[in-house]
Amino acid sequence: MSQWNQVQQLEIKFLEQVDQFYDDNFPMEIRHLLAQWIENQDWEAASNNETMATILLQNLLIQLDEQLGRVSKEKNLLLIHNLKRIRKVLQGKFHGNPMHVAVVISNCLREERRILAAANMPVQGPLEKSLQSSSVSERQRNVEHKVAAIKNSVQMTEQDTKYLEDLQDEFDYRYKTIQTMDQSDKNSAMMNQEVLTLQEMLNSLDFKRKEALSKMTQIIHETDLLMNNMLIEELQDWKRRQQIACIGGPLHNGLDQLQNCFTLLAESLFQLRRQLEKLEEQSTKMTYEGDPIPVQRTHMLERCYQWHPAFCERQPCMPTHPQRPLVLKTLIQFTVKLRLLIKLPELNYQVKVKASIDNNRRFVLCGTNVKAMSIEESSNGSLSVEFRHLQPKEMKSSAGGKGNEGCHMVTEELHSITFETQICLYGLTIDLETSSLPVVMISNVSQLPNAWASIIWYNVSTNDSQNLVFFNNPPPATLSQLLEVMSWQFSSSNSRHSINIC
Numbered sequence: 001m002s003q004w005n006q007v008q009q010l011e012i013k014f015l016e017q018v019d020q021f022y023d024d025n026f027p028m029e030i031r032h033l034l035a036q037w038i039e040n041q042d043w044e045a046a047s048n049n050e051t052m053a054t055i056l057l058q059n060l061l062i063q064l065d066e067q068l069g070r071v072s073k074e075k076n077l078l079l080i081h082n083l084k085r086i087r088k089v090l091q092g093k094f095h096g097n098p099m100h101v102a103v104v105i106s107n108c109l110r111e112e113r114r115i116l117a118a119a120n121m122p123v124q125g126p127l128e129k130s131l132q133s134s135s136v137s138e139r140q141r142n143v144e145h146k147v148a149a150i151k152n153s154v155q156m157t158e159q160d161t162k163y164l165e166d167l168q169d170e171f172d173y174r175y176k177t178i179q180t181m182d183q184s185d186k187n188s189a190m191m192n193q194e195v196l197t198l199q200e201m202l203n204s205l206d207f208k209r210k211e212a213l214s215k216m217t218q219i220i221h222e223t224d225l226l227m228n229n230m231l232i233e234e235l236q237d238w239k240r241r242q243q244i245a246c247i248g249g250p251l252h253n254g255l256d257q258l259q260n261c262f263t264l265l266a267e268s269l270f271q272l273r274r275q276l277e278k279l280e281e282q283s284t285k286m287t288y289e290g291d292p293i294p295v296q297r298t299h300m301l302e303r304c305y306q307w308h309p310a311f312c313e314r315q316p317c318m319p320t321h322p323q324r325p326l327v328l329k330t331l332i333q334f335t336v337k338l339r340l341l342i343k344l345p346e347l348n349y350q351v352k353v354k355a356s357i358d359n360n361r362r363f364v365l366c367g368t369n370v371k372a373m374s375i376e377e378s379s380n381g382s383l384s385v386e387f388r389h390l391q392p393k394e395m396k397s398s399a400g401g402k403g404n405e406g407c408h409m410v411t412e413e414l415h416s417i418t419f420e421t422q423i424c425l426y427g428l429t430i431d432l433e434t435s436s437l438p439v440v441m442i443s444n445v446s447q448l449p450n451a452w453a454s455i456i457w458y459n460v461s462t463n464d465s466q467n468l469v470f471f472n473n474p475p476p477a478t479l480s481q482l483l484e485v486m487s488w489q490f491s492s493s494n495s496r497h498s499i500n501i502c
Contacts, residue, residue: 004035007112014119021111021141025093025104027086029079034063043109044260046102048267053098060101061091097155103148110257111141140257143230147261150226153219154268160212161275167208168282171201202288210292212279213300216272220303223265231265234258235311235341236463243437243459246315246325248488255313255339259382262341269304270344276301305428310353310373310421312436313339313384326439327451328392333367336436338419339384340373347425348375353385354420357392358468363415363441366391392441412454412471414438437465456485 007018022028031038046053064087071079094101178194238254276297283293314337317325328334338353351373357363373385417436422429438458440451458470460481 002036003039003109003112003116004031006116010115010119014115017115018112021108024089026101026108029082030060030064030086030090031108033067033083034060037063038105039109043102043106047099047106048264050099053102057090057094057098057101061087064090097152099155100148100152103144103151107141107144107148114140139230140234140254143226143234143261146222146226146230147264150219150223151264151268153215153222154271157212157215157219157275158271160208160215161278164205164208164212165278165282167201167205168286171198171205172286174198174201206288206290206292209279212275213292213296216275216300217296219268219272220300223269224303227262227265231258231261234261239465240463242315243463243465246437247456247459247485248323249485255311255341256380256382259339259341259343263343266342266344273301273304276304305430310338310340310351310419310432310434312417312419312434313337314386316417316436316439321448324448324452324455326437326455327448328439328441329445329448330363330392330394330441330443331366333389333391335386335388336390336417337377337384337386338373338421338434339378339382340421343375343381343383345375347373347383347423349373350424351383351385352422352424355387355390356418356420358416358418358435361395363392363394365417366393394441394443412474413440414454414458414468414470415441416466416468435466438468438470460485 007015010018019028022031041056041059042052043056046056064083068080068083068087071083090101174194175198178191178198181191234254235258238258241249241254244250279293280297283291283297287294314335315325316328316334316336318328318332318334320332321327336355340347340351349372353371353373355365355369357365367387367389369387369390371385371387373383375381375383377386378384416438419434419436421432421434423432424430440454442448442451454471457474457477458467460477461475462470464470
């Protein structure tokens with residue numbers, strides 16, 4: 001069954017949500033008439049590829065023409081009128097920016113999938129309900145719309161940069177022509193008029209340079225706000241969902257969507273960077289007193305390098321106990337996976353990651369703890385790195401004897417795996433740091449139940465992903481939370497549907 005057919009079978013409350021994101025940018029009539037064809041195209045890939053987007057837009061208009069031919073035979077006057085109007089609007093709105101229509105359609109299809117998933121979601125307990133709200137989905141839509149707007153603005157500044165280049169070439173040609181004129185011609189009225197024309201061109205060039213830099217500055221500012229506010233908030237929500245998943249709850253999708261937003265913004269900043277380099281070349285060829293490019297360029301280039309730290313996509317877990325993540329036994333290997341939420345081919349093998357245990361020097365990591373991120377480490381083409389053979393080892397005491405290794409450890413003592421990430425790109429080195437969720441170290445498998453209880457207590461009770469002193473003053477867990485987690489544990493250990501014990 002096609003995705004659109006599934007959407008049409010939803011309850012009215014979900015259909016109302018679908019109705020909200022179809023407008024003149026992508027009318028629902030087109031979604032309905034061309035449902036199967038639309039779902040068979042890769043709109044997400046086209047949103048990053050202008051050639052592919054142009055072809056898809058042309059094919060979309062062809063599909064509309066074919067539908068027009070069909071309904072004309074049926075003499076459906078109202079539908080004929082609507083299709084002609086829609087075709088005219090689409091061609092006029094997206095002809096100069098075909099990637100935008102790909103972004104719009106990709107977002108609509110993604111929203112449909114999200115609503116279908118929400119409609120099929122089982123009854124939720126209090127922990128799951130705390131992760132859901134209408135404001136979250138609204139924020140996701142706002143983020144995607146803002147990302148698309150920024151991308152479109154960068155395309156416009158690309159045109160501004162090209163216009164500046166053409167204007168400067170014309171100025172340069174006229175100026176050199178004057179330089180080759182005879183002395184007698186230089187005193188003529190024609191010469192004076194040409195000098196005035198050159199002065200006007202220079203004034204226009206200066207104005208256009210300042211205008212282009214102002215637009216770029218505004219784009220960088222908007223990108224900074226989006227990355228450090230709305231996108232970070234989205235990521236925090238995902239981290240909370242990951243906490244719940246670690247103790248048996250469902251892990252909702254959305255990380256790929258976040259990566260796509262971060263990547264599109266990074267690509268936009270890289271495109272701005274190339275434009276700034278072109279402006280620098282123009283300024284090198286021709287500068288003047290008050291030229292804004294040398295003054296603003298360096299600071300703007302620095303602001304173009306905005307990165308979010310790598311994210312711990314798969315939390316530390318011993319392969320021998322896959323249903324008990326975040327509990328690590330000394331001298332037993334564990335795995336952990338890190339992912340950079342920006343997917344750019346030029347970063348492949350250019351991101352080095354070093355893993356260590358938090359800075360209390362009580363434990364060290366044995367094994368290969370320095371690796372490079374690569375696209376090959378991920379099945380979906382993300383830029384990631386997986387550490388598969390790390391072993392925690394407790395340091396010996398200064399007296400030469402062993403510390404607590406082999407003895408009973410306090411399972412309420414929390415640690416974290418820290419990742420120092422270094423990105424080398426275009427001669428610039430960027431250092432980042434991120435950490436796993438808190439882990440509990442044990443020296444004997446008999447301590448596993450207590451350690452797992454501590455992990456459950458922590459992740460049920462707090463949204464803070466790095467509160468290593470949580471057990472100094474731990475809050476109580478509610479009965480409803482406890483019952484929900486017990487249901488998850490029963491489900492995962494018995495490999496069947498959870499029972500409703502709430």
